[in-house]
Amino acid sequence: MIEITNLTKTFERGKVTALTDVSCELQSGKLIGFIGPDGSGKTTLIRIIAGILTPDSGEIVVDGQPLDIYETRDKEKLQIGDYQRVTSYMPQKFGLYEDLSVIENLTLYAQLRGLSGDEMHKAFEKVLDLVKLGNFQDRLAGNLSGGMKQKLGLACSLLRKPKILILDEPSVGVDPISRKDLIRMVNTMLDNHTTVLWSTAYLDEAEDLDHVVLLHDGKVTYEGCPHNAKQTVNGRVFLFGGVTEKKRLFSSELLRTDGIIDSVIVGKNIKVITRDRSIEEIYQEVSLRHEDLKKPTPLVPIFEDACIDILGGIQEKESPVTEYVKDLSFSGHDTVVEAMGLTKKFGNFTAAENISFSVKRGKIFGLLGPNGSGKSTTFKMLCGLLRQNAGTAKIVGIDISNMGSDAKLNIGYMAQKFSLYPVLSVRHNLEFASGAYRLSGKRRRDAVNKMIEIFHLGSLQNSNAGSLSLGFKQRLALACAIIHKPPVLFLDEPTSGVDPITRKEFWMHINAMVMCGVSTIVTTHFMDEAENCDEIALIYNGKIRAHGTPDELKSLCKEEKNPTLNHVFVKIVKEVDAAMEEQGQ
Amino acid sequence: MNIRTIKALIYKETKQIRRDASSILVAFVMPALLLIIYGYGLSFDIKHIKIDLIQQDSGKLAKDLADAYTYSEYFSTNIVHSTQEAKGNMEAGNTMGAIMIPENFSKNVKKGKKTEIQVVSDGTDPNTAAYIEGYATGLFNQFLMGHRRPGGPSINVLSRLWFNPTTESINFLMVGALAMILSIVGTYLTSLVVAKEWERGTMEALIATPTSIWEIIISKVIPYFVLSVVSLAFTVLCGVFIFGVPFEGSIIAMSLTSSVFIVVSLLIGLLISTSAKNQFVAAMGAVMVTFLPTMMLSGFVFEMKSMPLWIQIISYIFPARYYVSGMRTIFLVGDIWHIVLRDTAVMAAMAVCLLGALKKKLRKNLE
Numbered sequence: 001m002i003e004i005t006n007l008t009k010t011f012e013r014g015k016v017t018a019l020t021d022v023s024c025e026l027q028s029g030k031l032i033g034f035i036g037p038d039g040s041g042k043t044t045l046i047r048i049i050a051g052i053l054t055p056d057s058g059e060i061v062v063d064g065q066p067l068d069i070y071e072t073r074d075k076e077k078l079q080i081g082d083y084q085r086v087t088s089y090m091p092q093k094f095g096l097y098e099d100l101s102v103i104e105n106l107t108l109y110a111q112l113r114g115l116s117g118d119e120m121h122k123a124f125e126k127v128l129d130l131v132k133l134g135n136f137q138d139r140l141a142g143n144l145s146g147g148m149k150q151k152l153g154l155a156c157s158l159l160r161k162p163k164i165l166i167l168d169e170p171s172v173g174v175d176p177i178s179r180k181d182l183i184r185m186v187n188t189m190l191d192n193h194t195t196v197l198w199s200t201a202y203l204d205e206a207e208d209l210d211h212v213v214l215l216h217d218g219k220v221t222y223e224g225c226p227h228n229a230k231q232t233v234n235g236r237v238f239l240f241g242g243v244t245e246k247k248r249l250f251s252s253e254l255l256r257t258d259g260i261i262d263s264v265i266v267g268k269n270i271k272v273i274t275r276d277r278s279i280e281e282i283y284q285e286v287s288l289r290h291e292d293l294k295k296p297t298p299l300v301p302i303f304e305d306a307c308i309d310i311l312g313g314i315q316e317k318e319s320p321v322t323e324y325v326k327d328l329s330f331s332g333h334d335t336v337v338e339a340m341g342l343t344k345k346f347g348n349f350t351a352a353e354n355i356s357f358s359v360k361r362g363k364i365f366g367l368l369g370p371n372g373s374g375k376s377t378t379f380k381m382l383c384g385l386l387r388q389n390a391g392t393a394k395i396v397g398i399d400i401s402n403m404g405s406d407a408k409l410n411i412g413y414m415a416q417k418f419s420l421y422p423v424l425s426v427r428h429n430l431e432f433a434s435g436a437y438r439l440s441g442k443r444r445r446d447a448v449n450k451m452i453e454i455f456h457l458g459s460l461q462n463s464n465a466g467s468l469s470l471g472f473k474q475r476l477a478l479a480c481a482i483i484h485k486p487p488v489l490f491l492d493e494p495t496s497g498v499d500p501i502t503r504k505e506f507w508m509h510i511n512a513m514v515m516c517g518v519s520t521i522v523t524t525h526f527m528d529e530a531e532n533c534d535e536i537a538l539i540y541n542g543k544i545r546a547h548g549t550p551d552e553l554k555s556l557c558k559e560e561k562n563p564t565l566n567h568v569f570v571k572i573v574k575e576v577d578a579a580m581e582e583q584g585q
Numbered sequence: 586m587n588i589r590t591i592k593a594l595i596y597k598e599t600k601q602i603r604r605d606a607s608s609i610l611v612a613f614v615m616p617a618l619l620l621i622i623y624g625y626g627l628s629f630d631i632k633h634i635k636i637d638l639i640q641q642d643s644g645k646l647a648k649d650l651a652d653a654y655t656y657s658e659y660f661s662t663n664i665v666h667s668t669q670e671a672k673g674n675m676e677a678g679n680t681m682g683a684i685m686i687p688e689n690f691s692k693n694v695k696k697g698k699k700t701e702i703q704v705v706s707d708g709t710d711p712n713t714a715a716y717i718e719g720y721a722t723g724l725f726n727q728f729l730m731g732h733r734r735p736g737g738p739s740i741n742v743l744s745r746l747w748f749n750p751t752t753e754s755i756n757f758l759m760v761g762a763l764a765m766i767l768s769i770v771g772t773y774l775t776s777l778v779v780a781k782e783w784e785r786g787t788m789e790a791l792i793a794t795p796t797s798i799w800e801i802i803i804s805k806v807i808p809y810f811v812l813s814v815v816s817l818a819f820t821v822l823c824g825v826f827i828f829g830v831p832f833e834g835s836i837i838a839m840s841l842t843s844s845v846f847i848v849v850s851l852l853i854g855l856l857i858s859t860s861a862k863n864q865f866v867a868a869m870g871a872v873m874v875t876f877l878p879t880m881m882l883s884g885f886v887f888e889m890k891s892m893p894l895w896i897q898i899i900s901y902i903f904p905a906r907y908y909v910s911g912m913r914t915i916f917l918v919g920d921i922w923h924i925v926l927r928d929t930a931v932m933a934a935m936a937v938c939l940l941g942a943l944k945k946k947l948r949k950n951l952e
Contacts, residue, residue, distance in 0.1 A: 166793075
């Protein structure tokens, strides 16, 4: 058992607080998750537990023996060196030497853990069998796919069976199938003597864990079994079915209704979480305005629902963005974005092949796919950041190949990584963005002030953008992308690593803009977010493998009772892989 | 400290060095390139400088002197007859200077009277100007020696440059090149390699294993020490056998000085990497701390004695200053032990200080 008491950790001489008074009890033999958005402190906590970071204050007791985390060399305490003999740690990015082969990486880590000779080769056999990398022993680690790297990283940390296995964000950049595989492998390792610590920003991973510690802003907001957490929202999650038209309007109306703390679009249905008010009462109130509204059906809650409840629900119930973009004027085109046979090759490698789709005004189009599937390539070709080898793309009727800088004013772009100027203040960033989009004088001042008001950046307007929390950075990035009221909005993985509340609020803003006629193209690997889209293209290995509305796609997966987009995704990827294998043989 | 751990890490490091094109590039291709540049391209010996000869005397001796200039490899001459013409040529940039042989030159020499010539050079390029002056007066003095009044004692003045008799630039640039190569391999490459481990997250994985920090340090030092030595040997062999650089001292003296310098370079590299955890910062740090001072302040390109005192004082902080001084002695003069040992001792003292600093800064920790 690991007992953690009152851990506090600050960085930059106390200026940045990463952990505040974190306490938790981690039982042996369990799969334990540290869950929280980026910047919540989970990596700091994991590093302290791995013995590679010293906290400011607090204590860690492992199986009744205090750990010498401050390296005082107190003989009474468990020395870090001895402790590290029985722990294994896999950092983010897996800690592999990319210029060494699979077997060379394994050999290095085996020898560092004191294995040699027969013992070492037996360990290799065992882990290679577990992670199924036997056929790739001589391949350089740098040439492995994300999923394979992750498996090799895990193999390296399992060479000598650890008492505590510490995995820091093992599932980042890995496709959903490999993620499932990893959890399965880790589970086979568990017994009374082995504890696995697993940190993640994905709430859906919590479903498979025994015990979770939910972190938010460096504090523990929930600790316990995810199943128990879900119990607290049991009977409070419902689905309003059959809302085909104006689902966004209806969803935002529901959110404003008393007693509803969250409302999300799921295909043509709307899912709500209630609090302090019965669903009957709510239904009665809402059906006064919508006569043909069906009675909502209860849903089995997922862990994310519990988290939203724990974090207090959605605070902001209406997006002020509506007011800002409502006077948007459009040119005559109804089809705003058109891709026809887009193909991009990098050397021999075809990153995107014959990609075609179109997006109508006021719709959200989602590009879904694992890392490296070609969705970002497609995305970049559409916004003119990358030149295609074949095919054409049009934005508001203008061919992007000869799109002048005037035409680019039609586009708002939010990059995947934080791409603002970290040493400029919030206000200066907004001023720069508005200047770059040719706003000037009073219009510019008004636009900047409006953005600060809409996204609640008032108290932060003079802080450097780099010092903001991830949630605020992302709001600022969105503000910079829409400050010139573009009719088309491109969002590249806009919500990765962000906490669920901020994510919901972000989507509320997007939905508000879409209701005003803005067309949006979004890439995401959050399957639940994809439910917000009107249309989805599932990209894998450079081609569109499936295309349609969320409900159409879900109907592809008839074998599941309640199919989700995740099921569809897994199914399609498996089919493609099987077909490829057949071809290969 | 565990020998097996160190062996495993060194094996890994060696593999990485061998697979990394940039380490081969830095250790072998760069030295070869530097030698070629210094040997053939860059040369501080100036030959065939274009000058005008202002012939105002038509006597035989004046002609002899003019011939002496014309056939000298230092000058390429053009005979003019007026100062005006020479001035025009210089202003147009056609010549770098002019030598005037005055009227009555032949007569005066014969009589044994005091004779002078006038040397004019273009001060916008002070280096060349100094060469013109030096070569011109040197030749003139030799000429006078050969035409002394018969009967007088025959004095033979030989101007000689010691320790680098042919004044070939490569001979003294070679040592500077060595200092540069060793700082690049030792400091630049090492700090970059450690920074790369931080960036890729492998350092994090490494320090979470039971490996101690000293094992990690030693396993970085040894392979890069070996790489430095191999690169040194390669450069010296090329220099001596291909470019004919003289090697007056002994291999022992060279090995001693060089080993200490390599250790100092490696320690600086490791020290940089304790604070610079990404490759860009590490590269900038290494360039600032080693590469630039080696270039500017080691006396390898620019003569230290002609610099302001405070710069001279600063130059003593940098190990390259001592290495260049010691190695130049070994290459061009021989084993002058008191110089070699003095320079080596200073560098050894630096190594001790660096080791102390490293020990203080290094913790097996992420901060």
